Amino acid sequence: MSLRPLLDFLLYDWLQAEKLAERPRYAEHSRETFDAVLDTCERIAREKYAPFNRLVDTEEPRFDGEKVILPAATLAASRAYAESGMLSAAQDYDEGGMQLPFTVEAAANAFFALASVSINSALLTKGNANLLLVHGSPVQKAVFARNEFNGRFSGTMCLSEPQAGSSLSDVATRAVPDGDGFEADPLGPRFRLTGNKMWISSGEHELNENIVHLVLAKIPGPDGKPIPGTRGISLFIVPKKLVDTEGRLTGERNDVALAGLNHKLGWRGTTNTLLNFGEGRYPVRGSAGAIGYLVGEPHEGLRCMFHMMNEARIAVGTSATMLGLAGYYAALDYAKNRPQGRPQGKAGKDAAAPQVRIIEHADVKRMLLAQKSYGEGALALELYCARLVDVQRTGGAQAAAEAGLLLEVLTPIAKSWPSEWCLEANSLAIQVHGGYGYTRDFPVEQYWRDNRLNMIHEGTHGIQAMDLLGRKVRMEEGRGLQLLGARLEQTIARAAAQPALADEAAALTDAWAQVLQATQAAWAGGEPERALANAVPYLQAFGHTVLAWIWLDVACSMPADGSAAAQGRLAAMRFFYRYELPRIGAWLAVVARCDSTCLDLPEEAF
Template sequence: MALRATLDFLLYDWLQVQSLTARGRFADHSRETFDAVLDTCERIAREKYAPFNRTVDTQEPRLDGEKVVLPECTRAARLAYAESGMLGAAQDYAIGGMQLPYVLEAAANSFFAAASISISAHLLTTGSASALMAHGSALQKEVFAHNEFNGRWAGTMCLSEPQAGSSLSDITTRATPDGDDPLGPRYRLTGNKMWISAGDHEITENIVHLVLAKIPGDDGRLPAGVKGISLFIVPKHLVDVHGALTGERNDVALAGLNHKLGWRGTTNTLLNFGEGRYPVRGAAGAIGYRVGEPGRGLQYMFHMMNEARIAIGMAATMLGLAGYYASLDYARSRPQGRPMEAGGKDATQPQVRIIEHADVKRMLLAQKAYGEGALALNLYCARLVDEQHTGGPQAADEARLLLEVLTPIAKSWPSEFCLEANSLAIQIHGGYGYTREFPVEQYWRDNRLNMIHEGTHGIQALDLLGRKVRMEGGRGLQLLAGRIEACIEAAAGTELADAAAQLAGALRQALQATEAAWATGRPAEALANAVPYMQALGHVVLAWMWLDVAQATLRADAQSPANVGRRAAARYFFHYELPRIGAWLRVVRERDMTCAEMDEAGF
């Protein structure tokens, strides 16, 4: 499988992840155990996920009375995944985990995203449980997180509300104190949450909702802003301190299903908390248990959201690669047109396969450059997570800062450009690509969600230019620049010297634009073109990825067809993509206000 060969190269030849086995946490592992995990996940994805990708697209979740009905293949796939141990792959042995490096977990999960993103959406459970492991009490970890990792229960994240959307400071879900409880300070929650992936289903015995809500003050008013947000565990079914279901349904009611353009196999819900449909213990409101300290809920949830953003970037990447593989197969088998040596119009000549046409090769190279470059970026970020958790103090701190800067790019760049890859895959198929006879139209529909998922493109861009590149005196951006400059220096004396020089110039442009954007100190001017800034810095980062990967091909079997192809994709990125940053950075550098000052009457 092309994906497996690419993963092997990026993991072992480029990132050298086998070196992690020298660290105490991973000492029981080896290249052989890493390969065994990849083998298992590739097999489950091939057998339990891929054959049913179209099934879950056409047989959407539906309501049968008050229950959500999903195709049986969804249950079977999740069961196989849970039995593999992957829900707790990176967790401690003591709680049934495998103590795998996070980068291996991310790589192994990529098979499921490529096979069927709708079915693999259950991976939110891992993020939910990880957030509780980081911020929950000992009993909350034991009762809720451990039962999510072992597959008994599923998990969700409940942030958005119908009236607030991404503006979390405007949420109105209310949490009223309801006494003490061994499972944590107990509250009664009332409110509505929207866009909850896997918010209701029958494939696990319980669902653990992590809910953002506000605790009213003494005057009964909800605090303003995000600093008043707390985090609560709200199980669908109430449980005791041993993790056994009590038989009581919590007052969490399914208000409706959202029917989406893509990810159609994933249950996406509107949930009402405390509406009274399921009165519990003689009082109004859904029972929830506060996690950690009051008012720190958003901070706690961001632990889950940052992992989720990297996962969304990986999801977008794998959909882009799935379309690339499909269109590559099609281009190799579809005859159309004549050889260009004779002008392409000599009907006496036999037809050629469309992969022999330069423009089709252009579209395939673009997909390869986008998809494999994005995969390198996401694996690099996953490797930084391992460095943050198991490296020495300086290495861990540098990994933390790099992740702060790279996470908005790792989420958004694949979401935009792997979607473009899917569009090119449809184009290669011609009219057939627009039909359901071929999978590429579904890949495009599924991928379109990822520019919105876990924070829209605009929100990520504001976060990047407004906060991440300036935090701690700009130290994260300086650190990123230092890593890129080290790569440039290493490539300067090789056949990649021209690309290295081009990247050096692009990096200078990006750093100058960052400074110029904030020259007046006015956020409205600096952030007016935050998205073009993110696109440009993303392209600089991807050029860095490709230059570093290209150097790894020279250290390996440089003349193998796969490595020659990787260097061709790198060359494509430098020749066709990196020059685009000039236009993006110009409006940033000049603080162009064309969009910001547009009068709505003119629309």
């Protein structure tokens, strides 16, 4: 089953993406150029990625003592992606980019995630380079960001440590000025780093000339000791190989060493590493420690890194979405071709009748509709978020500010909701396949394994939930929540004017009222510990309400032509409203009463 018709509908019929070409930044584009990009990416994904998805799962990365070895197909896919120009597609012409709308770039990248999320490792490189464009010096942009955009270098983000996963205030990696003249280095204030970083995706490989690590570390405070907490964290560029101011390799290896490869449940085509900085395996320029260049101001590292982290969180949501859709397409194909069982008649089954395909059974249709509603709804959400990025870049001051605030509120949902519910879609895809789904004869078990990571990396569910309830819905005195409510009200008004959507409009009105009431009740006592004790049920309810809104907005744009595609999308929307949206009542009940079942239970009781 092809992804293209769904993307075309969401881009052009729903989001009206071709109207972006009316904005000065995108004036040289048109639907014709957008379609050409989609065609190219669909072809590369079909030829260079999809045929090797199983290969990179079974031939895991290995270290031979000198270098990490990956299948040749991974290098071919990486080169094809770089040569397509997609690494810098949304960047300015001056940066070698296409000035493509981010909405179209996001849609085009969906083909790669669908074909093989495990090969599609360029997202961190883009995020790394984008961060440097915002926070790096002119020389850092020219030397590191531009060479990442052209494919010579790749990039990582190095946050977590063996003893400090998500608790960044406990980061132990240290950075000290490199000699008396460290500020004179044209690449930036030069430091020496020592420490260990864990869970670094694409932390070691031979796919590019160089790897640009963005590393969080603490520098000494005025008293010579590290500043405690996150306030002391700074951000550094630590290249695997040292370069000059023209981006040329100097021939010197930096003191960044692979300590080990993590062996994973899924995403096996991408290396995941433990890196040691400054352990002395590769002594450089006669001093201890890996050479790193400060990005931005001292002690502002976490603020800078959030630029990349938020981008990565939306990318995680998109990856989860496409894995969910990949499983759905496989399950749909299987259900259309697998004969089993007989229809239930008034007198029971007729054993003499021929078997029917399993798609004719109501419960299989239920599982397929659930997958369709999760996957297609999540894709619409991710593209909506991408559209907000374009408004930030090209809208007037007020529109850009509102888009930015809406994106702040929606980012925890864009990351976490697909990570949970498209994983559930993959579980249902296995169920549709029955016992075969549990074997490696079919791809759905790999999709589930690959997707299970997405609830963890770039901020776990619990972290996203606390960010949403503890910060995002309250920021600027609830302004972001108000803006989201206004968007919901616009959709509700449009839907209420269509008799066929009136019931859903009323259901969404009620759901949003429940969310607002629970939000207020959670904070009524002013006790963060109790308010946030049920942050995850709040996240689930909030996410379901957002997806219900997205589905209803999509439904308002569907043609009334009675086509099979329109009929299927309306059925998925109605399924979500009838089977999924009612769940929010139970979730929000524990939030509203600040239920303390989990909070108060002593450790011994377990």
